[in-house]
Amino acid sequence: MDEPAPRVALVTGGARGLGRATAEILAKQGVTLMLVDVLEEPLRETRDALVAGGATCEMFATDISVRANCVAAVEAAVARFGRLDILINVAGIMKFHHATDVTEADFRRIMDVNCFAPFWLCQAALPHLLESRGNIVNVASQSALMGTAYIVPYSMSKAAVVQLTKSLAVEYAEKDIRINAVAPGPMLTGISEGAGIPEDMDFKKIMRYAGVRAPSQPETVAAVIAFLASPEASSVHGAVWTADNASSTG
Numbered sequence: 001m002d003e004p005a006p007r008v009a010l011v012t013g014g015a016r017g018l019g020r021a022t023a024e025i026l027a028k029q030g031v032t033l034m035l036v037d038v039l040e041e042p043l044r045e046t047r048d049a050l051v052a053g054g055a056t057c058e059m060f061a062t063d064i065s066v067r068a069n070c071v072a073a074v075e076a077a078v079a080r081f082g083r084l085d086i087l088i089n090v091a092g093i094m095k096f097h098h099a100t101d102v103t104e105a106d107f108r109r110i111m112d113v114n115c116f117a118p119f120w121l122c123q124a125a126l127p128h129l130l131e132s133r134g135n136i137v138n139v140a141s142q143s144a145l146m147g148t149a150y151i152v153p154y155s156m157s158k159a160a161v162v163q164l165t166k167s168l169a170v171e172y173a174e175k176d177i178r179i180n181a182v183a184p185g186p187m188l189t190g191i192s193e194g195a196g197i198p199e200d201m202d203f204k205k206i207m208r209y210a211g212v213r214a215p216s217q218p219e220t221v222a223a224v225i226a227f228l229a230s231p232e233a234s235s236v237h238g239a240v241w242t243a244d245n246a247s248s249t250g
Ligand SMILES: NC(=O)c1ccc[n+]([C@@H]2O[C@H](COP(=O)([O-])OP(=O)(O)OC[C@H]3O[C@@H](n4cnc5c(N)ncnc54)[C@H](O)[C@@H]3O)[C@@H](O)[C@H]2O)c1
Pocket: 012, 013, 014, 015, 016, 017, 018, 019, 036, 037, 038, 039, 062, 063, 064, 065, 089, 090, 091, 092, 093, 094, 113, 139, 140, 141, 142, 183, 184, 185, 186, 187, 188, 189, 190, 191, 192, 218
């Protein structure tokens, strides 16, 4: 009997942090990978490390804030591997600011990367995922589910990711595809590099969403993503799973 074809996953934000941790788990499961990121050198380093570990992995360096780049990334994965089974939208940016100081450029950039790009990637991937009976996992945030001071545009962008997930899931309810999201809490990654700390911030308000428990390692959140992307999660569709150590619970 023929072996089933390996599953092919496109992972955005694959250069580092949660995206890299997700790629490492999927590679161990034998999933073929197309990693997408704007940071070309870290992306190359991650790709090379995965290939050295035995994975089949390619990279596509691009800025997903541009719709055409999202389409090109999906097309590159399908052109290289002949199919697409899994789309994992991990790439994201965040910035701290007082609401009154948010510039139009900052707001648009955050929405382009965190909100518009996952939509464009889903849109481009859907025909291929319907063909392969595949699935999508979007990365939202605890910030989508609770009030989080000083990151209003980020929270808004992540709330949109939750609605992207739920609304697509209902639109495709009768089809053989699954669409889910993970909402992480704090993780020790590079996302806060350059996020800025404005003066006069009330740290008590930040501590309300910093959580009672220690920040998660990206690997533990990646394990939740990998499970949702796996055939074992066949009953899970339209779900937003928190992986935040109850920090959004209260
Ligand atoms: N770290 C946290 O505390 C935390 C908490 C909740 C949710 N999240 C979410 O988890 C996801 C992963 O973040 P992380 O913590 O691993 O941070 P990270 O900064 O380590 O990784 C994000 C990746 O996205 C890439 N990226 C950013 N803008 C891009 C663009 N325009 N085009 C292509 N790639 C781009 C970055 O280069 C980076 O490799 C993000 O969506 C983030 O919002 C993170």
